[in-house]
Amino acid sequence: TVIATHLSQLIQSNASQLLGHEEVQKMLDVLGKSAPKLVEDLVPKLLPLGAVLRVLQNLLEEKVPIRDMRSIAETLAANAANSQDPDMLTDAVRGALKSSIVQNINGLEAEFAVMTLDPSLEQILLQGIQGGEAGGAGIEPGLAETLFNSLKENVQQLDVSGRPAVLVIAPALRPWLSRMVRHSIPTLHVLSYN
Numbered sequence: 001t002v003i004a005t006h007l008s009q010l011i012q013s014n015a016s017q018l019l020g021h022e023e024v025q026k027m028l029d030v031l032g033k034s035a036p037k038l039v040e041d042l043v044p045k046l047l048p049l050g051a052v053l054r055v056l057q058n059l060l061e062e063k064v065p066i067r068d069m070r071s072i073a074e075t076l077a078a079n080a081a082n083s084q085d086p087d088m089l090t091d092a093v094r095g096a097l098k099s100s101i102v103q104n105i106n107g108l109e110a111e112f113a114v115m116t117l118d119p120s121l122e123q124i125l126l127q128g129i130q131g132g133e134a135g136g137a138g139i140e141p142g143l144a145e146t147l148f149n150s151l152k153e154n155v156q157q158l159d160v161s162g163r164p165a166v167l168v169i170a171p172a173l174r175p176w177l178s179r180m181v182r183h184s185i186p187t188l189h190v191l192s193y194n
Contacts, residue, residue: 013186016060024053031069042073046080047089054086055093062178063189064094064101071096087175095194105164105189114166114191115154121147122170129176144180151181155188168193 011018028049032039043049055076056066066072075096079089094101106112117125125147128139155165165185169177171192178190 012063016057019053019057019060021049021053024049024056027066027069028052028073031073035070035073038070038073038077042077042080046077047084051084051086051089052076055089058086058090059093059097061182062094063104064097065104068097068100091171091175091192094192098194101191105166112164112166114168115151116168117147122173125173125177126170129173148181148184151188152185155185159187164189166191 028039028043043052056072059066059072072093075093076089079092083089124143125139128143131138151167158165165187166189167177168191171194174190174192181188181190
């Protein structure tokens with residue numbers, strides 16, 4: 001049981017690296033049996049297979065289940081005309097999968113506690129990532145370290161109590177902060193307000 005549990009966790013934490021073009025094509029083929037027009041219009045007319053792969057890998061990196069391929073494909077098709085950027089498309093898909101993301105975190109419970117950042121800190125971070133290059137280089141290192149340490153401490157307290165650690169922040173900050181804490185605070189779920 002211990003080995004099976006460890007193996008399962010190992011696969012889940014590396015799922016994005018295990019997903020490739022062939023697996024995505026098979027998923028689209030299965031979806032194509034029930035929604036042929038959707039798949040036909042999506043790949044390659046609206047998006048190349050590589051872009052769909054990257055979006056799915058992004059979702060898996062953030063531990064978002066990709067079982068609902070129909071919703072994912074519909075969202076990609078609806079947003080492909082606006083952007084071909086996998087990160088922007090990933091955010092659009094996350095919005096479409098919001099219920100399953102929350103259910104994956106909290107099960108069937110109606111409520112759960114979340115952490116938020118002070119609005120002035122959120123504003124400073126927004127200005128820093130918009131003004132900086134390389135994804136947040138405009139943020140003072142001391143501020144980033146203080147934020148990181150505070151998040152880590154709060155998450156450890158929640159882990160001990162058995163409650164999920166969820167941080168809800170501005171949509172523009174979510175991808176950056178999620179990448180920042182993904183490997184060092186793996187039990188922290190970073191959600192945007194929307």
